Amino acid sequence: MNNLNTSILILLIVLILAVFQDIKFYKIKNITIIVGLFLGIVLNIFLKLKFTTKNEIISKVICILVLIFCYLIKAIGAGDVKLFIVCAFFVDEVSFINIIIQSFLIGAIISIVKILNEKRINEIYLKINLIIRDILEGRVDRIDIDKTKKENIIHFSIPILLATIASTFININLI
Numbered sequence: 001m002n003n004l005n006t007s008i009l010i011l012l013i014v015l016i017l018a019v020f021q022d023i024k025f026y027k028i029k030n031i032t033i034i035v036g037l038f039l040g041i042v043l044n045i046f047l048k049l050k051f052t053t054k055n056e057i058i059s060k061v062i063c064i065l066v067l068i069f070c071y072l073i074k075a076i077g078a079g080d081v082k083l084f085i086v087c088a089f090f091v092d093e094v095s096f097i098n099i100i101i102q103s104f105l106i107g108a109i110i111s112i113v114k115i116l117n118e119k120r121i122n123e124i125y126l127k128i129n130l131i132i133r134d135i136l137e138g139r140v141d142r143i144d145i146d147k148t149k150k151e152n153i154i155h156f157s158i159p160i161l162l163a164t165i166a167s168t169f170i171n172i173n174l175i
Contacts, residue, residue, distance in 0.1 A: 014035065084160065
């Protein structure tokens with residue numbers, strides 16, 4: 001097993017742990033994030049994965065800033081942003097961008113399946129139209145979702161895990 005595969009395997013273990021926490025507690029514990037960041041840094045130092053070129057760091061920082069914006073408008077949770085940051089320490093720039101894009105696509109698919117399964121299509125269609133209208137007219141600076149209703153929540157750690165598997169093991173790359 002080469003260094004890159006070892007690194008990805010460790011990342012997958014961290015992600016699986018995060019998924020279990022997300023499903024059970026609706027939160028990813030900070031200790032999981034800290035351990036993931038620590039392992040990512042240690043692996044980069046000792047295995048010399050060399051994911052640290054100047055352009056790569058700039059690309060990852062830009063991606064993280066976009067993710068923070070997604071958090072600020074309440075499109076994803078803080079734990080999801082932190083989980084993406086953990087991924088950034090384990091994979092190269094292209095894989096990281098692919099993981100982000102694929103996560104949002106997988107999340108969209110899960111959302112559509114949930115909507116169809118709950119048969120609330122008309123209600124959600126109206127809400128989406130209102131949100132889009134308000135955003136286009138500049139009246140909304142964030143998306144408010146009632147997180148007390150469990151049916152409104154998608155455990156975004158699951159799309160992150162699936163996208164990581166797709167991007168690193170199956171080599172499905174969108175860019």
